[in-house]
Amino acid sequence: MTEPAPEPRSFTFLVNPAAGGGAAPGAVVPVARLLREAGARVDVTYSPGPGAMAGLVEEAVGRGDVVVAVGGDGMLSSLAGLVAAADGVLGILPAGRGNDFARALGLPDDVEGRARLLLRAPVRRVDLLALSLPGAPPGGRPRLVAGSVYAGVDARAAEIVDRSRRIPRRLQYPLAALRALATYRPARYRLVLDGTVHDIEAATVVVANSPCYGQGMRIAPDARVDDGRLDVVVIEAASRPALMRALPKVYDGSHVHLPEVTVLTGHRVELSADAGPAAAPGVPLGGDGEPLGTLPALGGEPARVDLLPAALALIC
Incomplete structure (x- = not known):
């Protein structure tokens, strides 16, 4: 008996519009298009500021979405803790000045490779630092x-x-x-x-x-x-x-x-x-x-x- 194909992942892109000197919004469009063509649901939200991020992450994780950080290392770090606390899954679309965490992971730098990774790459557990x-x-995280x-x-x-x-x-x-x-x-x-x-x-x-x-x-x-x-x-x-x-x-x-x-x-x-x-x-x-x-x-x-x-x- 043939098993049904797995449901495609769904994504919430959270974009820092200032990242990379304003390059981040442009980095989203071609990747989001390829994901949608592959059958994935994609929502794109431009970050309204740190105070609203926790609520956006909780909503996205509650829908079963992969939260995708679009920006540089600072945007990634700001979302990593929120996604971890919500027991969600994080993806990365590097679009900042440094992109050093993405570089350390060896993530692709072409549009097709980035879309393919988000759709098909496995989920792995990585460490974080708590400062x-x-x-x-009192009681602050x-x-x-x-x-x-x-x-x-x-x-x-x-x-x-x-x-x-x-x-x-x-x-x-x-x-x-x-x-x-x-x-x-x-x-x-x-x-x-x-x-x-x-x-x-x-x-x-x-x-x-x-x-x-x-x-x-x-x-x-x-x-x-x-x-x-x-x-x-x-x-x-x-x-x-x-x-x-x-x-x-x-x-x-x-x-x-x-x-x-x-x-x-x-x-x-x-x-x-x-x-x-x-x-x-x-x-x-x-x-x-x-x-x-x-x-x-x-x-x-x-x-x-x-x-x-x-x-x-x-x-x-």
């Missing part, structure tokens, strides 16, 4: 991040990228990294990894779930989104010229062999830092291309990043 900051409202949380010069570079408007997209991250390095000052960090304390002077600390950030930089080349661990990359304090010379190595991951780079692995990180009296107030903190404020100062309650294994169902 908890002191001073959050941690911020969930798909790719990486970073502090120091990398977060400063991300702030510069966020303000870039007229620079071509492919140059934004390299130029921002050079600008951030030109004015960087090392900070004193206290890093507690699974209970072990590390006091270090560093340019940056990255807590990674994914190997890529910064538009293709392989900051944590051995990180995997489903290996049940987080990778911590520490780039210790060095001279500005030395850090600038080392920057190209980050694109192929060979920087991890430099003596000033340490890679640790674990499941929970606590992090605080002191920028020193001569530096700008606080050490900047970011995650998946979004500024997240500053790290707590040494001696106070630290920020905490926990790995959430297999937290998200993802089409990939």
Whole structure:
């Protein structure tokens, strides 16, 4: 007896219209057309802002839809936690400046490949990072991040990228990294990894779930989104010229062999830092291309990043 063909997936696309310099809406049209031609039901909603996202996700998951994040890494991260909390399934249509999580997964970059993946690729479970900051409202949920949380010069570079408007997209991250390095000052960090304390002077600390950030930089080349661990990359304090010379190595991951780079692995990180009296107030903190404020100062309650294994169902 022949079994009936499975019902095609249905989709709710949530689009960040500002992503990729306004490229995201145009990325939706050809993919949505191919999905509809294949028999799938497709709804497209342009994000009205973070406050309304939870309700849109709950409605979509309640209908049995795959929620598709259309935008960059920030849009993906903002939806990943909501979809995980609703026990739904997430798809990705990369249309931002970095698209590093999609790059780490090896997602196709052509229209036909993207439509085919959404229709037919299996659902797998991937890990997420949960960032908890002191001073959050009682009972508030941690911020969930798909790719990486970073502090120091990398977060400063991300702030510069966020303000870039007229620079071509492919140059934004390299130029921002050079600008951030030109004015960087090392900070004193206290890093507690699974209970072990590390006091270090560093340019940056990255807590990674994914190997890529910064538009293709392989900051944590051995990180995997489903290996049940987080990778911590520490780039210790060095001279500005030395850090600038080392920057190209980050694109192929060979920087991890430099003596000033340490890679640790674990499941929970606590992090605080002191920028020193001569530096700008606080050490900047970011995650998946979004500024997240500053790290707590040494001696106070630290920020905490926990790995959430297999937290998200993802089409990939």
